[in-house]
Amino acid sequence: MIDVLVIGGGNAALCAALMAREAGASVLLLESAPREWRGGNSQHTRNLRCMHDAPQDVLSEAYPEEEFWQDLLKVTGGATDEKLARLTIRASASCRSWMRKHGVHFQPSLKGTLHLSRTNAFFMGGGKALVNAYYRSAEALGVQIRYDTPVTALEIEDGRFIAAQAGSQRIQAKTCVLACGGFESNRDWLREAWGQNERGEWPSDNFLIRGTRFNQGVLLKHMMEQRADIIGDPTQAHCVAIDARAPLYDGGIVTRVDAVSLGLMLNREAKRFYDEGEDFWPKRYAIWGRLVAMQPGQIGYCIIDSKAIGRFMPPVFPGVKADSLSELARKLKLDEATLVETLGSYNAACRVGNFDHTVLDDCHTEGLTPPKTHWARPIDTAPFYGYALKPGITFTYLGLKTNDKAQVHFGGAPSDNLFVAGEMMAGNVLGRGYTAGVGMSIGTAFGRIAGTQAALAAQSAPSARPAMKDKVHAAA
Structure with missing residues (x-):
């Protein structure tokens, strides 16, 4: 019988699989997606996002630590478990050497992300390179992997x-780690969660999914039926305003439009609806998807002039360009x-x-x-640009209490051999809101914890291998 079964194939699942394997456990990882x-x-x-002194x-x-905590407290509005949040924060300070050991490389912040150089460590090659490095390491260590x-x-x-x-397979294991994501790709569940608004619209019908199409929430729903303890609001999510031309699934980071704080956001009635300069973009970008979701037709329009060009990460699609505001209005309908x-x-x-977009300046x-409240400059210098934006869901916050x-908990009691990591438990730390990079901090911290604890639990199972004990304690 396998020691640790890991269900999922992203960062949290891989961290769990690697930690369990390093602790001497036999590990099988099941990924629902094709390779x-x-x-x-x-x-x-x-x-x-990394704490460092x-x-x-x-x-x-x-x-x-305290600044990281205050940033998280602010964006969540207090909807966070401080103990688990601080655990995540502290873990972020010590994980990078372990990540490097498994083939992950880091690089300095690039132009357009310099304001994150103090808080966030960037992966060389992005998330795809990180995932590939972890899979290579897992395979080299003897983790069994099954796709599809x-x-x-x-x-x-x-x-x-x-x-x-x-x-048709029934797979037994001494312990299990659930790390298979939220339900953001399940259109029916999104519709059920968001319901119908006062205008008779079904808002979620206009949502795009920034991430994987495979996060259908099947096991999350199943765990709810099994009466596992649940935490979070099904409408809360990492929800970003992204280019309305983005694909329905897997648009990723390049579909985000980072110009909002440099310009104005209008709804389809050509009226503003929120303070674009409330705070730095990395702390506020994930509120704009929800704000746009509350507007008529679930669409917004980011308007900038030529002074903003070169000051934000260019999106994959160029903006609608016009020589006058009247012309821009006509082009945007x-x-x-x-x-x-x-x-x-x-x-x-x-x-x-x-004006200084790298600080909370006095332009208001x-x-x-x-x-x-900040970065307010007249939009008066042609050419003008406009981007139509829709809500882009990255991951949902409804999950398992831990x-x-x-x-995993049932009726307030923790399971002794069922663990959870990643998006399936992120709602413990993120009740709402988001700040750049914290999702990976949560997934890495709890993936490593879940893998270690699963290995320990497997070691104490009746048929556990005696030789495993010392390895587990060393890894823990």
């Missing part, structure tokens, strides 16, 4: 894992008079000081609702 699509949403990532290779200055193997159900007795059902009036009111309200509006040992 060419392996890695879940992790293949679309690019960095990890002094400059470290690709990380500048310092990013201490979706698991549909688990046998659980009194909170203990017995076996997994994958098609927005009411011309309203757009011109909205921009005129904004321009008149701007109080320009020392006065007498305007909603205000723009503890500092990554155990």
Whole structure:
């Protein structure tokens, strides 16, 4: 019988598999996707938010625990478990040497991401390179890997894992780690969660999925039916405003439009609806998908002028370009008079000081609702650009309640051989909101914890191999 069964194929699952294998456990990893699509949403990532008390290779200055915690507290509005959040933060300080050992390389921040050089370590080659490195290491260590193997159900007795059902296969193991993502690709479940709004619209019908099409939430739903303890709001998610021309699935990072804080956001009525300059883009970009989701037709329009060009990471699709605001309105199919009036009111309200997009500068509006509190400059220099944006769901926050040992809970009691990591438990730390790179911090921290704890639990199982004990304690 296998010691540790890992269900999932992204960062958290791979971290769990590697840690369990290093601890001496036999490990089988089941990935629902085919090999060419392996890695879940992790293949679309690019960095990890890291605590550090002094400059470290690709990380500048310092990013201490308390600042990281305050950043997380702010974006979640307090909807976070402080104990698990601080566990994640502290783990982020010590994981990179382990990651390097498994073939992950880091690089300095690139142009357009320099404001993250203090807080985030970027993967050389992005998330795809990270995933490939982990798979190579797992294979070299003897982790068994099966692709195209979706698991549909688990046998659980009194909170203990017995076996997994994958098609016609019944797979037994001493312990199990669930790391198979949220339900963001399940269109029916999204519709059920978001419901119908007061305008008679079904908002989720207009959502795009930034990540993998394979995160259908099958095992999450199954665990709910098994009466596992659940945490989170099904409408809360990592939800970004992305280019409306993006594909339905797997658009990834390149579909994001990072110009919002440099310009204005309008709805289809050509009116503003939120403060574009509230805070730095890495802390606020993940609120804009939800804000756009609340607008008519679930669409927004980012408007900038030529002064903004070169100051943000260029998206994959060029913006709609025009020599006048009236022409831009016509091209975007927005009411011309309203757009011109909205921009005129904004321009008149701007109080320009020392513009600096790398700090919370003193450029703001006065007498305007909603205000723009930073980086407010008149949009008056042709050519003008517009981007139509839709909500892009990366991952959902509804998940399994857990503890500092990554155990799944039933009726408040932790399971002694069923563990969870990654998006399936991220809602413990992220009740709402997001800050750049923290998803990978959570997945890495809890993947490593889950793998270690699963190996320990397997060692204590009745038929465990005696020789495994010392290896497990060394890895833990």
